[in-house]
Amino acid sequence: MPVDILIGLQWGDEGKGKIIDLLSPKYDIIARFQGGPNAGHTLLINDKKFVFHTLPSGVIHRHTTNVLGSGMVIDPVILQKESLLVSNEGLNPFDSIIISSNAHLIIPSHKYLDAYNEEKKGSAKIGSTLKGIGPCYEDKIGRVGLRAGMIFKSDFKKRFNELKKLHFEILESNRKALSESEEKAWFEAIEFMKNFKITQTEVFLNNKIDAGAKVLIEGAQGTLLDINFGTYPYVTSSATIAAGACTGLGISPKKINEVFGVFKAYTTRVGEGPFLTEQNNETGEYLTQKGFEFGSTTGRKRRCGWLDLVALKYSCMINGITGLIVTKSDVLSSLEHINVCIEYQNSGGEKIDYSKLDEDNLSIPVYKTFEGWNEDLSKEKEYSNLPEKFKKYLQFIEKEVNCNINIISVGPERNQTILK
Numbered sequence: 001m002p003v004d005i006l007i008g009l010q011w012g013d014e015g016k017g018k019i020i021d022l023l024s025p026k027y028d029i030i031a032r033f034q035g036g037p038n039a040g041h042t043l044l045i046n047d048k049k050f051v052f053h054t055l056p057s058g059v060i061h062r063h064t065t066n067v068l069g070s071g072m073v074i075d076p077v078i079l080q081k082e083s084l085l086v087s088n089e090g091l092n093p094f095d096s097i098i099i100s101s102n103a104h105l106i107i108p109s110h111k112y113l114d115a116y117n118e119e120k121k122g123s124a125k126i127g128s129t130l131k132g133i134g135p136c137y138e139d140k141i142g143r144v145g146l147r148a149g150m151i152f153k154s155d156f157k158k159r160f161n162e163l164k165k166l167h168f169e170i171l172e173s174n175r176k177a178l179s180e181s182e183e184k185a186w187f188e189a190i191e192f193m194k195n196f197k198i199t200q201t202e203v204f205l206n207n208k209i210d211a212g213a214k215v216l217i218e219g220a221q222g223t224l225l226d227i228n229f230g231t232y233p234y235v236t237s238s239a240t241i242a243a244g245a246c247t248g249l250g251i252s253p254k255k256i257n258e259v260f261g262v263f264k265a266y267t268t269r270v271g272e273g274p275f276l277t278e279q280n281n282e283t284g285e286y287l288t289q290k291g292f293e294f295g296s297t298t299g300r301k302r303r304c305g306w307l308d309l310v311a312l313k314y315s316c317m318i319n320g321i322t323g324l325i326v327t328k329s330d331v332l333s334s335l336e337h338i339n340v341c342i343e344y345q346n347s348g349g350e351k352i353d354y355s356k357l358d359e360d361n362l363s364i365p366v367y368k369t370f371e372g373w374n375e376d377l378s379k380e381k382e383y384s385n386l387p388e389k390f391k392k393y394l395q396f397i398e399k400e401v402n403c404n405i406n407i408i409s410v411g412p413e414r415n416q417t418i419l420k
Contacts, residue, residue, distance in 0.1 A: 002212060006219060010311070011225055011231075011269040019327070035238050038053075052082055067098050068098070070100040070103055073103065100148065101147060101201075113170065114132050116171055117135070129271075234274070241319050258323060267311075268302040276305075306340060309342055324405040325409070329377055341367055343365075373387035
């Protein structure tokens with residue numbers, strides 16, 4: 001089958017953008033199936049940095065068609081901003097990007113609701129990106145949302161005002177109304193959006209697949225943020241796992257071939273929620289600074305810790321991973337010892353299975369310790385030249401997870417990648 005999926009196996013930020021960019025030359029179509037501008041996929045090409053929150057990471061390749069699927073929520077202002085960035089690179093986004101008519105639109109008051117909901121939760125907040133994602137998905141499920149295909153309807157402004165009114169009925173009475181400039185910018189972005197091909201992308205994709213086109217499906221966020229299987233309630237509002245690709249794009253599971261899983265050589269998390277291997281110490285700070293662990297969407301400092309193999313095995317299981325990709329390997333190079341969580345125990349020392357991380361953090365991580373390799377990996381091009389201690393670390397992961405690591409990223413640039 002000509003359809004492959006690339007999924008993040010942790011709490012997002014695994015480096016999917018770089019890998020999508022790396023793999024894109026082999027594919028005709030790159031398609032996103034869920035999420036919105038809460039994603040942040042960073043590409044570093046010849047010292048030039050690109051950060052896309054809405055557009056698929058294959059958009060800077062001239063030969064690819066890029067699909068924003070039905071499972072996505074789209075902020076027209078951010079779509080316009082990123083499209084202009086692509087235009088500045090000499091590419092025509094209106095020719096290379098296709099938008100699902102069923103994708104839902106984030107309107108400005110969704111962000112007001114997002115901030116209001118977080119404020120109400122107080123100390124129980126989930127760490128939302130405040131991009132309006134959750135409220136937009138709530139409107140989708142509540143069947144009151146605005147779809148991309150509606151922007152061409154004569155009563156679209158009326159529908160917008162009705163939804164805005166509904167939002168401000170929920171908000172406290174002292175909340176200000178939308179500013180005139182905010183609403184004006186949104187509708188200007190809607191006019192810009194009308195230049196794209198907005199259609200039934202499920203029909204487009206299936207026709208192309210049947211004709212032999214090769215499709216790479218790009219996941220956003222990570223498995224442990226999945227609305228059904230993540231560390232609930234500290235999750236995103238969509239299905240981030242491989243199965244979500246089928247519902248988010250309208251593709252049959254029978255058409256899926258490979259499912260690639262991306263993970264960091266350590267673990268990070270943005271926002272609230274359980275994180276058993278988190279290191280609130282010098283090691284955690286080292287990982288933050290060496291790995292430049294700051295959110296590409298929010299700019300927030302990421303929480304850092306050791307690799308959690310229990311969670312990684314769980315992610316591989318529910319996604320049906322056929323090949324692994326490890327990133328940020330170079331970040332570990334200067335550490336004298338490296339720990340890997342191999343099991344969880346309860347307070348009585350009994351082994352417990354992974355069934356979502358307990359939000360009360362009652363589980364205790366058990367570590368296996370590896371000797372560090374203290375060698376710079378960032379300039380290596382061949383697997384055979386890698387330090388033996390690093391190879392031992394990778395081989396242990398492969399054995400525990402029962403899946404081969406096919407790609408090793410040793411730096412942020414496209415060419416800092418080893419194909420194993």
